[in-house]
Amino acid sequence: MKYAVGVDIGGTKIQFALVDEQGRIARGDVVATEAARGAEGVMQTVVEGIDRVIGDGCARIEGIGIGSAGQIDFRTGEVSFAVDTLPGWTGTPIKQIVERRFGLPAYVDNDVNAAAVAEKCFGAGRQLDHFVCLALGTGIGGAIVESGRLLRGASGGAGELGHVSVDFNGPRCSCGNYGCVELYASGPGIARLARETLAAQGTAAEAGLGAKEVLADWSGGAAYAALVMDRVIRALASAVAGIIHAFNPQAVIIGGGVSGAGDAFFAALAKEAAARTSPSMRGDCRIVPAGVGANAGVIGAAAQVWHYGPDAAASRVAL
């Protein structure tokens, strides 16, 4: 069996795994990022974690794949632009550091792009050439596969679909725009709408009311949660419809914590998105849950090794 090391670098934690060609995790661990130490400290943690996962050297390891938060230049393996949660991360030559230290080929991409590779290899994107991934979490991330290729754009920033606006007069977003879809359908977005809805009813929200509680209350039939989720689903469906018109995909694959809301959420979203999409595009496109689950980031990071590496089949190289 062949293996690759996968690393998923986020603002709060870094996940490491030894992953086999079937996408199974042989061993792995998670450590705190401690991002305040800056890029050098984080890269030390990355190198130590890769060392631990490689272990005794008995496994046949073909390369190292890394997914990171922020804007990554896939060709150079450098960080083009870091998010606030990773101070000093911009400019870090991740690929170069890892290749020099371990003498193995390394592949570095944005974390949502890495998750899309996992969906293409092992999940809901198998046998699809055109799909869009949305990760509904603390924010909303996106990744786009078209004609079997990941779209990266001019500087690795393509796919920031959380910053598609659904209300140009809406609340201000950190990106500068107004009414971005992540203000409605991310975890904090859902919590915000819940507080607004309860306030409008003259009720104070309970301390710690988050998206998880709202989704549970929605399943339980709470009236306030139905109002909140109606708005969440209409906003998200509007963005999804725009995405379908822009990319004409075969599937929109939805993952992340919020997507754990289950069948009722997907049924309502698919119905609303279909109603908002031209018949000529609608027929081609399914809206489906991600197939790989919580470890998609680290599994997809590792899977890059086979998809871009020297043994990659012709059909795989394109991705």
Next chain:
Amino acid sequence: MKYAVGVDIGGTKIQFALVDEQGRIARGDVVATEAARGAEGVMQTVVEGIDRVIGDGCARIEGIGIGSAGQIDFRTGEVSFAVDTLPGWTGTPIKQIVERRFGLPAYVDNDVNAAAVAEKCFGAGRQLDHFVCLALGTGIGGAIVESGRLLRGASGGAGELGHVSVDFNGPRCSCGNYGCVELYASGPGIARLARETLAAQGTAAEAGLGAKEVLADWSGGAAYAALVMDRVIRALASAVAGIIHAFNPQAVIIGGGVSGAGDAFFAALAKEAAARTSPSMRGDCRIVPAGVGANAGVIGAAAQVWHYGPDAAASRVAL
């Protein structure tokens, strides 16, 4: 000098031209589509027009390029889905009919994709690998070039950027969604906002008030027009900002009748779009007028011949 025949098929007119390798029109004409005759009648007009443009056979013609309204499957050269203005057009095997009749290679694509080829060869997209075209006219069309390739999606429908919503609670669009940007920044969209604005001021709009008149009134300093154009520009800038986050392009190239509004329009749009875009994406991207002008559709249709044909340079094939 080498030549190609270009054909631009719209709902009201069909334009024909003999185009040289520099993108210059040697001769050409325009005829009414008379779309009510159905696909067979329209194809007869297309074939007759090509015949006229080929003329005495003295020019060295390398192929025939066609752009058509609707959703086109570039690979087969068939119409995947026709718009209402071309009844019965769905399924028409344009490429096959033209190649059989003339014995020349034929290339068929969506009309906005054809215009994007013109911008790539002769206009504002020269030397760019990543750009988005928006055509602001009766509706809003779009075309996306990423890593030098036109994005087509699962069935040739990608790039319908007029149906990116900027208000999920806005007015209903023909596509099924609400608040699509073409309801705000197309010609009829601007006219609609003008009627609304005047009505809110207790003034009836003059008969025949269209986008052209509103833009002239805006240039002339009319107060109502300033209110209208503020809304138009905020809505369009919001969509453009979402498009920049989705595609991370080097440029957004804006053409079509509405873009004829001139420097003040582009300056206001660029300022508002920059304010609505993350700094990491904004720096890479310029918002510029289309460089080819009113004949971009027919010139780009013809230019497909050199960009995909047997003599295409390696760098050109990718498009």
